[in-house]
Amino acid sequence: MSNISAEVLEKAKTEIREDEIRKQQSLEQLRDFISKHAFIKTCRTEDSFLLPFLRARKYNMDRVCDTFEKALIFVRTHDEWFDWSEDKFNRTMELYDTGFIKVMKNRDSEGRRVVIANNKLDMEKYNADDVFRLHCLVFLVLANEEETQICGIVYIDDFSEGITMKYLSMYPLKSMYDFTIQLKVTPVRLKNICLVGLPSFATQFLNIVKLGLSEVMNQRLHVVDNASEIGNFVDQSVMTKDYGGDFDGDECLKEFRKIIEANIDTIRTFLDFELDMTKAEILKDYHENIGSFRKLEID
Template sequence: MLEAETKHKPETTECESTESFDPYTCSLSPALKLIAKEELHEDDNIRHQALHQFREWISKHPRIKKCRTDTLFLLRFLRTKKFSVPDACEMLERYLTIRQLFPQWFSNLDILDPTISEIFDNGYLVPLPQRDDDGRQIILSVAKNFDPYKYTSVQMARVHSLICEGLLDDEPSQVAGYVYINDESGINMGFASLWSLSDLRNMVKCIQNSTPMRHKATHFVNIPHFANRIIELGVSLLSEKLKNRITIHKSVDALKERVKPEILPKEYGGSIPMADIIKDFKLKLIQKRDSILALDEMCIELTKDYNSPSVKIISDIDTGVIGSFRKLEVD
């Protein structure tokens, strides 16, 4: 799926017309189509109607000036929000807004940037090639491979954002969702001062409220005793729904009781060396480089309220969207 998308850069168009758009052929397996139907209420008719309504809303939005309207991009939001078009519209507006409010985290995401490339090559954050039995994409984070004394929280965030954008148009992941494995065995005191509280709060809100991903499960493993408070702080900012999807394991062996060893890197008991996994996914990011950088062409006008420096800025984004959606006459 990722490879197929590299043949062309998705168009970012002026929001004036929705009459022409890309033809769509569903690439989901029969098993994933069943999950999409049962969990997301998706079928051919609902998908067609929702895409039409979504494009109409974008074209009539007074502040969205440029936005991708291709099917895979819009399905990011529709599938995350189980085909509630108002909720998908709300998430898209927040997504566009945070990209402009926090360009240091979400703009100019370039795998050829020397620092981003170096952090990725070090193996700090790696999407694994094999999925679990539910078809979910596994993303492995290895704390010891990130040096908090050399790199900043901004650079950490940019690596996360780049990898997410490299995955978000993948249809199986849109439906089945994502599982996160966090190996904290190498965490050190430098991580305690890496993020300010306000930045951490804003980032967590961005992830929860504005990123079109189905977060299905999070596993922490090998947390050193001194790092418990650091992890607890981050977890405390999550919604109850996401908190309930967190499992803490004392060891990799305990993790393997929940996650099949064969889908992990060789260093964790699987068959594929971490270096090979990193190399292969980096090639995919290079292939998708133009389309990821083109996301910066999207534009939404920010009001004075959105320019407020308050840490409540993300919650401010949440207001008023449903009302504006319902005022539009969408068939």
């Protein structure tokens, strides 16, 4: 039985067309899709695993099934980003503890989670895979929250404190493209993306982000000059003090760390599926996209 509030349940009804009958019917349709799938050999099918996909795609079953299939493919073709073995998890949490990414303690007035990445990275210690693994972990933990499944996420990427060419060059262009694909296949409602203080030499980075996003998400992508403009897209009061809000950044880090630790065993079960990759026709499309992307890289 769901323990989310009546207000959020009403939002689910009005924004994503969810009611109990539609939810149960759609769960059965998705289970049927999985059971008859050509290359999904084994996969979790309990409500808690499937519901995020239904809610992220507003119960449009064509889009739900497409996202579900692509999400499994993405995980299997990006093992390094979803490796939460003890050593990798500890390394990922060391990066988290630096404050590289923070989830605000409180939701905004629309019930959305607010996530800020500040791009302050020790490049001698961490690499691009560490950054992407941390993002995948945080987003999947958020996708496990029922209220977040319904209300969504605001993602803020802050480049305002001296991002250098050396920092951007750490990210292979293909990996940046793949990261935008990851944003599309992770079962969350990404309500806004805000890029702050992006330097002029990072135009190619911005073009890569746009290339990987859907038309709708490109409309939700905002580029602003400084942090003071973030208030146009999210309640600034829920932000940390360094962004004009009311909360201590370390407090936000500690609070969400507890949530990660409480959910990591569940998140690891996201990997509990088996695919027959020899039958995965979707890989052909994936490699064709990468081929086009490599042409862009050469040009």
